[in-house]
Amino acid sequence: MLERDGAGVFPFYRRLLRQLAERGATTTVMLRNYDALNAGPDGASFDLVHDGTMNRAQALNIAPGPLAGFFYLDPQGVLFDSSITGKTFRPEGIEAQYAAPFADDLRRKWIGARKSRHPQPTEARDFGSGHIAVFLQDWSHPVERARHMTADQMVRTVVQGAAGRQVVVKPHPMNTGRETRKIRQWLVKTHPEVRLTDANVHDILAGAAVCVSISSSVALEGMLHRVPAVLFGRSDLHHCAETVVQPTDWPGALNRALTRDWPYDAFLLWFLRRQNLDASRPVLDKVLDRMQAQGADLAVLGLTRPQG
Numbered sequence: 001m002l003e004r005d006g007a008g009v010f011p012f013y014r015r016l017l018r019q020l021a022e023r024g025a026t027t028t029v030m031l032r033n034y035d036a037l038n039a040g041p042d043g044a045s046f047d048l049v050h051d052g053t054m055n056r057a058q059a060l061n062i063a064p065g066p067l068a069g070f071f072y073l074d075p076q077g078v079l080f081d082s083s084i085t086g087k088t089f090r091p092e093g094i095e096a097q098y099a100a101p102f103a104d105d106l107r108r109k110w111i112g113a114r115k116s117r118h119p120q121p122t123e124a125r126d127f128g129s130g131h132i133a134v135f136l137q138d139w140s141h142p143v144e145r146a147r148h149m150t151a152d153q154m155v156r157t158v159v160q161g162a163a164g165r166q167v168v169v170k171p172h173p174m175n176t177g178r179e180t181r182k183i184r185q186w187l188v189k190t191h192p193e194v195r196l197t198d199a200n201v202h203d204i205l206a207g208a209a210v211c212v213s214i215s216s217s218v219a220l221e222g223m224l225h226r227v228p229a230v231l232f233g234r235s236d237l238h239h240c241a242e243t244v245v246q247p248t249d250w251p252g253a254l255n256r257a258l259t260r261d262w263p264y265d266a267f268l269l270w271f272l273r274r275q276n277l278d279a280s281r282p283v284l285d286k287v288l289d290r291m292q293a294q295g296a297d298l299a300v301l302g303l304t305r306p307q308g
Contacts, residue, residue, distance in 0.1 A: 055075065135211070171198065
């Protein structure tokens with residue numbers, strides 16, 4: 001991010017730092033140094049830690065959220081390390097008059113445009129309906145920390161317990177390595193009826209019965225299609241999903257996923273806009289509130305509140 005004079009820093013980060021500077025703060029972008037961060041705040045400073053896991057005063061963790069345009073700003077971490085993981089989601093407290101239009105707007109932006117977090121093929125493909133959609137993530141440090149079992153174990157569990165449903169498996173478009181190759185080889189050799197595909201996620205999700213992954217953000221895209229999520233790892237999306245910890249959990253999780261009336265719209269609003277930051281809206285007030293909750297003295301930092 002810091003190469004070429006910070007040209008790789010996310011536009012949202014630059015915008016936020018500019019707004020803080022306009023309110024009187026002195027801002028600096030620097031390489032993340034966990035030794036220094038763990039030593040504690042430097043005087044009156046406040047740290048916004050990219051993709052961080054800081055859990056102390058005068059620090060917040062910031063990172064892109066599961067859908068583009070939304071960002072974490074969290075006192076504990078991001079993804080399954082975020083404070084959202086331990087919060088209680090009460091769908092009855094989310095007003096449908098706000099949740100429905102918000103979710104419908106997301107559906108226009110993502111499903112209508114056939115857009116996803118990662119590049120997708122433009123060619124349309126038909127997968128029928130009622131299938132189990134499995135999305136691989138391959139190995140990465142976050143997935144390794146999140147998962148309750150390996151991706152190979154997850155795929156075997158799903159395929160062997162598919163209860164007569166077609167299984168569709170999509171490898172990650174940006175992260176395919178040894179783990180994915182091993183799964184491909186097993187499926188081709190022992191289960192040729194399983195459909196391996198690189199198709200657009202929205203074609204796969206359009207008629208799916210469930211969306212399965214370790215902890216992929218595609219679970220949220222599935223919710224846009226009103227497809228229930230089954231996660232085989234830790235996630236801060238667990239409030240609106242079934243979670244499988246061991247293979248014997250799968251049949252019950254699948255049944256519950258298929259029979260529960262899921263509050264998709266309420267969860268999308270709660271998670272994306274009320275727990276995280278919506279970059280399409282003014283966020284400075286919310287940022288200052290969260291900084292103060294983490295011990296920031298705005299006056300000492302030179303910050304003034306926006307007027308009006």
